[in-house]
Amino acid sequence: MAKTGYGKRLAGDEDPHADADFAHLLPREAELAVFIDHLDTGHSMAHKVLAAEHPRYGQQATRTALTRITEAGHLRWIKEHITLDDHTMRWVTRTYWSRTRRSPEWWAQFARERHGKDVTRDHQPGLARVEDGVTIDVPAVDEPGIEPEPEIGIEPEAEPEAQPDSAAYRVLAGLRAADARLQLTEGDCRSLEPLAEEWLARGATPRDITRALTDGLPPTVSNPGGFARRRLESKMPPQQSEPRARVTRVIMACATCDQDERTVKIDRGVCENCRQELPDEPVTDEDMVKEIEEIAHLGTTSAFFLRKKLERRTGGPVPDTFRPVPIEDRVFYHYRDNRDRIANGLPSRRWNP
Template sequence: MAKTGYGKRLTGDEDPHADADFAHLSPRDREIAVFVDHLDEGHAMGYKAIAAVHPRYGQQAVRTSLGRITLAGHLRWIKEHITVEDDSMRWVTRTYWSRTRRSVEWWEDFARERHGKDVTEDHMPGLARVEDIEEAVSAVEQPEAEEPVEQPSGAYRTLADLRSVDPRMPLSDGDCRSLEALAQEWLSRGATALDITRALTDGLPPTVANPGGLARNRLENKMPPKKAKIRQKAARRAHVSRVIMACGLCGADERTTEIVSGLCRECIELIEAEGPAYGAVPDTFLPGPRGGSALPGADEVIDVTERVEALRRAAGLR
């Protein structure tokens, strides 16, 4: 999940789920679109974070498919300039998802409607997306943790340490557990572990016959007063004072480049150069050096790779 206020955000007013939701996409893009559609709202939407949890596709495949899904009208990155009541200002990048396919004009209207929105309960400092991608990737790569061992509370440790502070107060494990709630109440009222230690060790008689009983008596009789409740300061009001479209792949925005259907020109060219999702095999993936093969009963040696490329060109494939 992304930090609060970031991550996947629904546009609202969508059509009900249907088998044809992503029928206009290629098979791989359709599979990734369905995967994203089922992510919880607030999930990190960077391609690295999605690839870290996707069972089939890696970062490059997810990145390319997210680009095509954006061009198809399901996804937009919108930078919102937030102005806070204390006159502080910041940029945040929102990721908006729509299962229903939207037109360019629809997204433009949606962005304009964000202008002036009250985001008092929904803003954080930042200049770009905040997705904790590194943490998401490392969390997936780490093996399952062993069952955690229950650790003693601070109140219990304070009581158990009394024997090292004053040998006259050697509380047993049973004593510590029975007195733990009283010591915890001290801590909740603002007392420190040192305050508890002093209350239980100052002015002790030469010998203590019942350390547990004496500790209980002092914890109950010397209990500090409850802390007065402090009224929490109301959140400073904030609103969206400017809205601009950003490229979903590189993060560039309308201040520095032209955004077309959610992507910059350069990223669109890169996606187009990669061909369809199921498509062309780059030359670097073809076997080499090119070999030949003779048909049975023939003397001619055929360059298999060249013949395959000729057939692909004849069929109009890249």
């Protein structure tokens, strides 16, 4: 799942599910479209995340398929400029999905209707910076390739690492150094941690908490835990209302490179440069299976002759443990490279032992 407010978002007004929803797509794109359609709202739409969860296609194949699904009218990346009541501004990239095939004109009207929308629920605080005299809030957006690449493979189970203490816990534990009369125990810090976290959530700083608990202490404190709890509850700062956020500008973005229509021409959700990089004739599933089987057969044959060639050179068999890279691994690297190239619609490379 992506961060709250990002990820897959439904465009709305969907037709009921039908077998012909994605019949106009090629088999690979249709399979990925069905996969995306069944994802929960808010799921990350980055091609690396989708490829890690899909059992058949890799990152490049998924990225190409997303581009073609976008061209077909099911997917759009739209950048929204959001202005808050406190005069901070931010650009966010939204990913809108429609099971029903939409025309470019429909998507253009959909983008225009986003202007002026109240998106307070979708607002996520980011890191503010100053740009041309205007305060801009920079969020983490859900765009292609931004998530860290997931680890592939099965690793041995490791012992769980100890979770670092929260900021609220560290403030409470530091009271011993701030004032010797507040000798909170480990149990006191853990039980008071939710109250201190609520202080921080309402805009208080660690120094504010320390000052509220240490100012005006009596000469002796017989029950530091109970004393700290009473002060945290009685001096709790007021709840801050979230500033209202609304969309003040909407522009289309390319599904592949994330450039927007301010700098490039966007046609059917894809810019001209990214469209030129796509193969003219997409590879069908039948061609893909056939070429992969041929590559696998050639790889096995090449491994056999490569082993015989090396054995003649060394005068006899040599265990793989004495080789820099096992022969099967060399063949596997070549096969995996060609498999990814074929899935992305590129010609395979010849084997050169």
